[in-house]
Amino acid sequence: MKKVFTVALLAVAAFTFQACKSGAGDSKNMADSANAVKDSSTKPAATGGIAAVEDDAQFATKAADGGMAEVAYAKLALQKSTNPKIKEFAQQMVTDHTKANEELMGIAKTKNISLPAAPGTEMQKMMTDASAKAGAEFDKQYVSDMVKDHDEDVSLFDKASKDCKDAELKAFAGKTLPTLKMHQQHIKAIQDGMK
Template identity: 55%
Template sequence: MKKISLMVMVALAACSFQACKSNKDSKETADSVNAAKDTANAVNAGMAVAEDDAKFAVNAANGGMAEVALGKLAQGKAVSAKVKEFANMMVMDHSKANDELMALAKTKNITLPDSVGMDEKKEMDELSKKSGKAFDKAYVNAMVDGHKKAVNLFEDGSKNLKDADLKAFADKTLPVIKGHLERINAIHDSMK
């Protein structure tokens, strides 16, 4: 048994090292590590969930971290009081959800990304170059798009997750994300 565990650890280390060399972003790296854990599951060294459930957790964590980072950016750059208020809500609500997801992932041995993915970093870089009303408009558009994707992710998770704890997290978080989407759509409509 020790020999099998050692082989699994060596395989995970090799996957992690390979992920670093291949310029993968942290989201892709987490997916790769989780895939390796999933194949190791037969020897009790893997995750306590199916690989698709782990992918949901990785995508939810990546999206949540992006919402917090973009919210912090908007707290400093937005000019509209409504946009700043929304940004504050993003930081508070998504930080809370991220903390819950991290604690849950730890109990399930799911590796989550340690920073936002490359696409989200690119979006933050683009937004950080804007100021004034142009920033507000771009941020609001990004929030509408991001929350539409998040609603789809969490609706799919609510229907298809196999792990009861992850499903409960998706069920609990989905109404909050839908509320965010309604709020940002109202802000978006008021800017026209």
């Protein structure tokens, strides 16, 4: 058993090294690679397995990546924006996404699913670009990014609420979806008001 664990650990290290070497070494990609090695649906005896299929684990990593990014970006908006509607929206993002992130972390822990430790490189670049802006220019960028992100979030969670094989992840997606749709409508209303 010790040998099997060592082989699995080496495989995770190799995947991680390869992801870093190829420039795709962000936290989400590393979590996806670790989960692929632990996927109990294809190799339970060799890995100790996870209690979810790979597609469900990928949903969890993508949802965690997006949730952490939304909180981080919202905190930046709370510092940089002077628009009270944007600040109100950003505070709601911190509150709602922190709660959802904590719930998802609890589910992932029971399923042995690795989640990213920090937002992925794409979102970090987006926040870096936005942080170089100020005033109305920052507000416009933040709102535009949040509209795009929430369109993607709603689509991701809608699909997961129908397609996840794991009952807990499916229920999490279905329970979180109405909140994401509310965020989507709220940020689009703010965007319409800025035109």
